[in-house]
Amino acid sequence: xxxxxxxxxxxxxxxxxxxxxxxxxxxxxxxxxxxxxxxxxxxxxxxxxxxxxxxxxxxxxxxxxxxxxxxxxxxxxxxxxxxxxxxxxxxxxxxxxxxxxxxxxxxxxxxxxxxxxxxxxxxxxxxxxxxxxxxxxxxxxxxxxxxxxxxxxxxxxxxxxxxxxxxxxxxxxxxxxxxxxxxxxxxxxxxxxxxxxxxxxxxxxxxxxxxxxxxxxxxxxxxxxxxxxxxxxxxxxxxxxxxxxxxxxxxxxxxxxxxxxxxxxxxxxxxxxxxxxxxxxxxxxxxxxxxxxxxxxxxxxxxxxxxxxxxxxxxxxxxxxxxxxxxxxxxxxxxxxxxxxxxxxxxxxxxxxx
Amino acid sequence: xxxxxxxxxxxxxxxxxxxxxxxxxxxxxxxxxxxxxxxxxxxxxxxxxxxxxxxxxxxxxxxxxxxxxxxxxxxxxxxxxxxxxxxxxxxxxxxxxxxxxxxxxxxxxxxxxxxxxxxxxxxxxxxxxxxxxxxxxxxxxxxxxxxxxxxxxxxxxxxxxxxxxxxxxxxxxxxxxxxxxxxxxxxxxxxxxxxxxxxxxxxxxxxxxxxxxxxxxxxxxxxxxxxxxxxxxxxxxxxxxxxxxxxxxxxxxxxxxxxxxxxxxxxxxxxxxxxxxxxxxxxxxxxxxxxxxxxxxxxxxxxxxxxxxxxxxxxxxxxxxxxxxxxxxxxxxxxxxxxxxxxxxxxxxxxxxxxxxxxxxxxxxxxxxxxxxxxxxxxxxxxxxxxxxxxxxxxxxxxxxxxxxxxxxxxxxxxxxxxxxxxxxxxxxxxxxxxxxxxxxxxxxxxxxxxxxxxxxxxxxxxxxxxxxxxxxxxxxxxxxxxxxxxxxxxxxxxxxxxxxxxxxxxxxxxxxxxxxxxxxxxxxxxxxxxxxxxxxxxxxxxxxxxxxxxxxxxxxxxxxxx
Numbered sequence: 071x072x073x074x075x076x077x078x079x080x081x082x083x084x085x086x087x088x089x090x091x092x093x094x095x096x097x098x099x100x101x102x103x104x105x106x107x108x109x110x111x112x113x114x115x116x117x118x119x120x121x122x123x124x125x126x127x128x129x130x131x132x133x134x135x136x137x138x139x140x141x142x143x144x145x146x147x148x149x150x151x152x153x154x155x156x157x158x159x160x161x162x163x164x165x166x167x168x169x170x171x172x173x174x175x176x177x178x179x180x181x182x183x184x185x186x187x188x189x190x191x192x193x194x195x196x197x198x199x200x201x202x203x204x205x206x207x208x209x210x211x212x213x214x215x216x217x218x219x220x221x222x223x224x225x226x227x228x229x230x231x232x233x234x235x236x237x238x239x240x241x242x243x244x245x246x247x248x249x250x251x252x253x254x255x256x257x258x259x260x261x262x263x264x265x266x267x268x269x270x271x272x273x274x275x276x277x278x279x280x281x282x283x284x285x286x287x288x289x290x291x292x293x294x295x296x297x298x299x300x301x302x303x304x305x306x307x308x309x310x311x312x313x314x315x316x317x318x319x320x321x322x323x324x325x326x327x328x329x330x331x332x333x334x335x336x337x338x339x340x341x342x343x344x345x346x347x348x349x350x351x352x353x354x355x356x357x358x359x360x361x362x363x364x365x366x367x368x369x370x371x372x373x374x375x376x377x378x379x380x381x382x383x384x385x386x387x388x389x390x391x392x393x394x395x396x397x398x399x400x401x402x403x404x405x406x407x408x409x410x411x412x413x414x415x416x417x418x419x420x421x422x423x424x
Numbered sequence: 425x426x427x428x429x430x431x432x433x434x435x436x437x438x439x440x441x442x443x444x445x446x447x448x449x450x451x452x453x454x455x456x457x458x459x460x461x462x463x464x465x466x467x468x469x470x471x472x473x474x475x476x477x478x479x480x481x482x483x484x485x486x487x488x489x490x491x492x493x494x495x496x497x498x499x500x501x502x503x504x505x506x507x508x509x510x511x512x513x514x515x516x517x518x519x520x521x522x523x524x525x526x527x528x529x530x531x532x533x534x535x536x537x538x539x540x541x542x543x544x545x546x547x548x549x550x551x552x553x554x555x556x557x558x559x560x561x562x563x564x565x566x567x568x569x570x571x572x573x574x575x576x577x578x579x580x581x582x583x584x585x586x587x588x589x590x591x592x593x594x595x596x597x598x599x600x601x602x603x604x605x606x607x608x609x610x611x612x613x614x615x616x617x618x619x620x621x622x623x624x625x626x627x628x629x630x631x632x633x634x635x636x637x638x639x640x641x642x643x644x645x646x647x648x649x650x651x652x653x654x655x656x657x658x659x660x661x662x663x664x665x666x667x668x669x670x671x672x673x674x675x676x677x678x679x680x681x682x683x684x685x686x687x688x689x690x691x692x693x694x695x696x697x698x699x700x701x702x703x704x705x706x707x708x709x710x711x712x713x714x715x716x717x718x719x720x721x722x723x724x725x726x727x728x729x730x731x732x733x734x735x736x737x738x739x740x741x742x743x744x745x746x747x748x749x750x751x752x753x754x755x756x757x758x759x760x761x762x763x764x765x766x767x768x769x770x771x772x773x774x775x776x777x778x779x780x781x782x783x784x785x786x787x788x789x790x791x792x793x794x795x796x797x798x799x800x801x802x803x804x805x806x807x808x809x810x811x812x813x814x815x816x817x818x819x820x821x822x823x824x825x826x827x828x829x830x831x832x833x834x835x836x837x838x839x840x841x842x843x844x845x846x847x848x849x850x851x852x853x854x855x856x857x858x859x860x861x862x863x864x865x866x867x868x869x870x871x872x873x874x875x876x877x878x879x880x881x882x883x884x885x886x887x888x889x890x891x892x893x894x895x896x897x898x899x900x901x902x903x904x905x906x907x908x909x910x911x912x913x914x915x916x917x918x919x920x921x922x923x924x925x926x927x928x929x930x931x932x933x934x935x936x937x938x939x940x941x942x943x944x945x946x947x948x949x950x951x952x953x954x955x956x957x958x959x960x961x962x963x964x965x966x967x968x969x970x971x972x973x974x975x976x977x978x979x980x981x982x983x984x985x986x987x
Contacts, residue, residue: 111902112889114820121816129817136807143803146778151796154717156785164978165785169986170723178775179726179768186764193814194757200816201753218592253750258587259683261748261823265889269819272748274684275586275677279750292901296823296891297748298580300587301500304894400500 108309112292118266118312119241119283121200125269128196135189205282209248210239216253216260216273216295218402219302220364220377230325231352233364234377235309239318241284247315253279258300264293264310272297285312294378301400307378321371328355329367330422338419341412350403353423363403369423376401387417459543460958461528464550466854468525471554472518473925476840478561479513480921482506484914491911493899503895504578505597509560511581512601515697516608517557519835522843523704524553524615527643529854531619533949533956534637536628536965541621549614556608563600577601580893582694583664585675585686590668599668602661609658616650619643628948630967634728635987637947637970638721641728642707645735646700652739653696660689684749691742699738701835702802703731705842706773709795712849713777715945716792717784720971720983723776730769730776737766747818756815763813770806774799789943790864794845797872801837805830808883823893826886832879844871844924851928852942856954857935863927870920877913881906946971 117126214236215222224231241247253262253273263270267283285291295306313321342348343357350363358366369375372382379398380386389396391413394403408416445451455463485506489498498506528546532539540546563576575597579588588598623644627636636644664686666672673679675686714721721727744763747756777799786792808830812818821827844867851859885903897903941950948965949956950973969975969983 109900125816150781156787175726182768182771190761196816259584298893
């Protein structure tokens, strides 16, 4: 487990060695797989949608103003400290006493007020532009439902549900396409955050929040839950796949199909349906109609499982079903105490759900 | 002895004290039953320092876990408990007792009083607060808990509902949290009532409100804010307990309650709380900067107005913690404006401190070093605060490591700089001995280096999309190296803090004799012996300006001529 980060090029230092020692000493009995690493930095300074770019421009403006204030005041401070420090420790005379100056104090009250007003007006313009934006009728609607500790994505217009990975269409100047999200929660507070597309908005039970974006670059963008929601808050990751309209349409078409029924894995399906799996999972077109866990109808169309905590391969699925706590300690998926043979059969069945 | 013909009404009493030490048990008994504001103040401070170390150890554990991605040093269950306890400890068991301890010790001395207005309420408040802390920490050993990791709270220190409801927080961890804060909250309210009554009713002859030292003014403002803000917190905790045990549905979303109501209750407490903690740090800077610049504070009336202004405006900014909960755009805009406005009086303070130093003869003894570091750090923290107040940008920054860096910049950069500065300044008064300057400089410079390594670099992973409260993170997100630097900085801060603690103990026995007025200062506490006698002043002092000792030392040019 620790081989992973040791093999990567890191500056060798005494602190590393010390930390290694300490972490070894406290090594817990579990370890998570690391083979679905996505090397992407979700920087807030790398915006790829309309609202994210507005926020980005605003942030640069605010950095300029606050940076200027910092330079002015810090320079004053450096000057004062250098110029007015006591040079001769034996000099006991007191400097002239000054008690205040109304003009100067008025100046440094009024100028900050003006700066605040400018900042407020700029902020308010962007705030209203983003928050009160009317959604075009062509907008793609999706419902985001936060669960402990995974994301459910519903496409009510298209009539299907998926998990962990949100797919949205690309927006171009020729064909603008808005994605409009409703944010809901099934249990506790969560917060939907993909820095490249928007800031974060909380998903709160008994409340409907909203968010929209117009992604301008095809690709995959990472994010994760940003409001502490329990044990596995850290592994409530999420991905947004921005696809060209054609790819998106193809993806939607596939998702709308009922589950593949492959007779070659009929006994796997039989094991799956005779276990408690179906109490929590949906496989559309079968007896599996549970709503507590992610919809598995097109499980294999996804790159990850366990809300991004693990890659989605047959080997990972086996590990995940056998011991969810090993992959994601504290996740609400129970270990079902199945035999290896049963797990193999279930995984064989699941891997046909493309 | 007292002689009213002497300056300051004969308050200066340099009669050597002949203290009688009892047996060890008698001394302990004396501390337990004491109603002396100085002893209670010292107990508050000791209590705060102990929890500073406890909270610091927790911080180190967290930083070891986060130094590298996918670390296994702490399990998620333990990590969540430790970071919840770190936050709760540092705010309620370290910050609050520290500010109340300094207020308790200094306010009566500075206004020429012999004790607080209600000495026994004072003792009661201290013991309530300390019981709250002990109760909270008992949660670690009070049961194995559901996950074998103790029953310490694991719902974050802002404890958003409905995660705290019984459906999601089984066992007793949340109960420990809620009840401990109710108990210590009563203590805090008692202390605030006492400080208000003391400053309003116990001032010596000649000390009008506008001749009070700024430290006393700020403690008065803070006490008023405590009354207004701790009450909603206590109310919310009681509602939470009702939800959990009596079937209430205040925040219980499964029965139609509103989690957002908790957010409002918590932040109407939580944001003013930041100022409750920071204003006493300002208060210390207000005393130290003039003395070590050898000049009167610049713009005293403006400083008073700014303090009261901060107190009032800060009561109207709470929902800037809630820009992401989905308020409508008009509400968001209101809180953008009010939050920006709180920067104005804060700016006045920074400018007035600079103007106080301007034209002075600045002596860089350890207390002044700490206050200067505070000054520039608070400027930086204020500016990142402006960034966070910009609602659309807040949607990106909120709950990221940028926020964590920002509020540690405020709280550590102000409190953990000003209060050690205050210790270096008033320790001679409290114990009669100077703290070691050489160790003090080591403490200061190491702490500055560690602080900046940790909290400057902590902003970066936040800007790169790292959320707070996570027990581990994915490699390859560009966060790895930054987190390592942050963790190493934490270790440097720990070393500096240990030097400070060593200095406190060492100087108590080996420090140089301080005498009544080692810094050539101007306020009334320096007219008594060090440490002051139980009765503080031999007779009631009489003052005629803001700087009674200046008048005494410079009869040719007294302040009273200008006021």
